[in-house]
Amino acid sequence: MGGMDCRENKEMRKHLITLDDLSKEQIISILEQGKAFKEILSRPIKKIPTLRGKTIGLLFFEPSTRTKLSFELAAKRMSADIVNFSASTSSLKKNESIKDTVMTLDAMKIDIYVVRHPSPGVPYIIADHIKGSVINAGDGAHSHxxxxxxxxxxxxxxxxxxxxxxxxxxxxxxxxxxxxxxxxxxxxxxxxxxxxxxxxxxxxxxxxxxxxxxxxxxxxxxxxxxxxxxxxxxxxxxxxxxxxxxxxxxxxxxxxxxxxxxxxxxxxxxxxxxxxxxxxxxxxxxxxxxxxxxxxxxxxxxxxxxxxxxxxx
Amino acid sequence: MKIKSKIMEKVDIFRSLKRISHEIIEKNKGTENLAILGIRRRGVPLGEIIHKEIEAEEKKKVASGILDITLYRDDLSTLADKPKVNSTEIDWNVNDMNIVLVDDVLYTGRTIRAALDEIMDYGRPRSIQVAVLIDRGHRELPIMADYVGKIIPTKSNEVIEVKTDETDGEWAVWIAEKTKK
Known part of the structure; x- marks a missing residue:
């Protein structure tokens, strides 16, 4: 089962917060392999076992329909477990800080955090307090x-x-x-x-x-x-x-x-x-x-x- | 890696593939509902040759496709570098087909296990058969090939390298020995 590395440049950053985290070669790698994932979406059974055992946390501090559904479905199609966190129903209402919230989540061993927040830069703060990877799903007017x-x-x-x-x-x-x-x-x-x-x-x-x-x-x-x-x-x-x-x-x-x-x-x-x-x-x-x-x-x-x-x- | 010897030349490979093609026709009593599915990467050129041979022999169209099993591997979470994902190309209905999976080397059986799982996500074939150019032993799963070009008993520190025109610019099968790091 040999094969080439999926990343053209092996020094891929851990987090995807802005496009500056990706080189041109890495963008091309994601695009080229996107084609294979698109094919999966046309199958009768649109599910692959690739992320079995991985946990993805969806942290949405701001309303979203299409981005959240898209991330959620992408995770499910790859057999990951997902946990949903939305600001309106969380302990943030009890004045828990973002830091304490994500540290609590991190104790639950989450592999990837998908973060949306109305304030620019919050994904960076979260990245500092967790072991997994952060993928920015939109922070203020900063980056998507x-x-x-x-x-x-x-x-x-x-x-x-x-x-x-x-x-x-x-x-x-x-x-x-x-x-x-x-x-x-x-x-x-x-x-x-x-x-x-x-x-x-x-x-x-x-x-x-x-x-x-x-x-x-x-x-x-x-x-x-x-x-x-x-x-x-x-x-x-x-x-x-x-x-x-x-x-x-x-x-x-x-x-x-x-x-x-x-x-x-x-x-x-x-x-x-x-x-x-x-x-x-x-x-x-x-x-x-x-x-x-x-x-x-x-x-x-x-x-x-x-x-x-x-x-x- | 120390190369030990060449096991098959181009002419030997093509003779084996020709025989396998005829065995496939014989076992399936023709080409009805038959499909040839090459596993990336080196199963693809081998599958193409078998496919052409069967079509030429029977003078009938036979379905063919390409399977990329990367996303179904059981060792993804243990690899430091993730392998590149390519597309699977199956543009026919899998249901009730007799599918022949083609790969270069049968070793642990894990590639075939992944391929079986992937095909099941496309539907319910009538049967799945396995054709390989080389069976080198050392199975880790209860899987066997229906059609084999050559059985080559190997040691576990040896490597079988199948070279194809498409992937390596030449046709040959080599046996090599892993050198200790």
Whole structure:
């Protein structure tokens, strides 16, 4: 039963907190092997024994539907045991600190912690107090590496390579942890990135010499191979950063007439949940160019691949 | 690793595979519901040759596929470096098929155990048979081959290396001895 090592570079970090924890070679390794995991999802019995005996803790300090379900199902498909922790029903309500909470969990011998938290950096704190691995499932506006991996996988599966792809990102860049991870991953893989968003939604630290920015949607989508919409985070918009949703949609929404300027087999992506009629029009989200549902399937396959790469023996 | 001797040349390998192909046809009374499934990596090129031979001999289409058993290994949690996972490719319905698993060397039997488990996750075949080029003994599980190219009694410190054109650029079977570290 010989075989090559699954990790191109053996110095894989223990935790996956941002995409900087992965080299380009390691990202490619996760993507390539993601294909094998995707095949499993089409079988009559969608279960493999690979993580039997391993325990995965899902620590969600913030509401989530698709990410949590995706991680949970990925763990179950690989025969791991899972324990769920949600902030609202836990001893955090009794003022237990995060440190004490995770140390308690660690005494229960958990192998991988999947962490989502509204404050950036919490996965690092947790990583300092446990023996297992931490996989970041989104911390504040900081990072969401597994979403970026599934986005990269979706592009890689369609186009065969990410190098040289024209990727246009529209929507709320400021409050998006997805975009920060996506940009980091896309730059690593050699894509050309264009952002199109009003100035009030463009944080200074996103402006990188290698990222183009425009206020003109027509220019932004020109020759795009991929257009990615980002959710307008209405719950974080109290301060009136955009004057009006209708006006925003008029100038910065992704509309079907814009697609004629893009590459003829352009791929429309969105991490979900989508706001129809704000950052993306319904007819675009439902068009033949849209791969929004395919992204969900790919999320499951790539998270299985990530578990495989990060579980420690 | 000290190479001791070459056991089979290309011509010997192809003769064995040809005989195995004919035995498969004989035992299964033709090719109805027959499928050839090569186990990655070196079972794949061997399976392809057997598959071609059977199709040519019977002048009928026979199902074939590739099995990657990595995710079903029983030693994953003991390995320091995780092996690379490749795709399994089975694009036919497994139910009621007579499946012939093809691998290069039958040794402990653990690869075949993993393969049996994986196939069962695809459905319920009528039968599963095993074809190997080399049976070197030292079984750790109650598994035996239905078709064998050559039985080679070995010592446990010896290694059988099957080389295929696809994976190694040549066809040959070598016996080598593990050198003490």
């Amino acid at each position: 590496p597994t979403q970026a991996i599934l986005d990269l996988y979706t592009m890689w599966e369609r186009f065969g390579s990410i190098k040289g792809l024209n990727v246009t990102i529209v929507g709320d860049v400021k409050y998006s942890r997805v975009v920060r991870s996506d940009i980091s991953g896309l730059l690593k893989m050699g894509a050309n990135i264009t952002l199109c968003t009003p100035k009030t939604l463009l944080p200074r630290y996103v402006i990188d010499a290698r990222v183009r920015h425009t206020f003109d949607m027509k220019k932004a989508v020109k020759d795009a191979d991929v257009i990615m919409g980002l959710r307008m985070q209405k719950e974080r918009q109290d301060s009136g950063i955009i004057p009006d949703e209708v006006e925003y949609n008029h100038f910065f929404g992704l509309k079907s007439h814009l697609l004629e300027h893009a590459s003829k087999d352009v791929m429309i992506m969105h991490p979900g949940p989508i706001n129809r009629g704000i950052e993306i029009d319904g007819e675009v989200a439902d068009s033949k160019y849209s791969v929004i549902n395919e992204q969900v399937t790919n999320g499951l396959a790539t998270r299985m691949s990530i578990f495989y790469h990060f579980v420690e023996n």
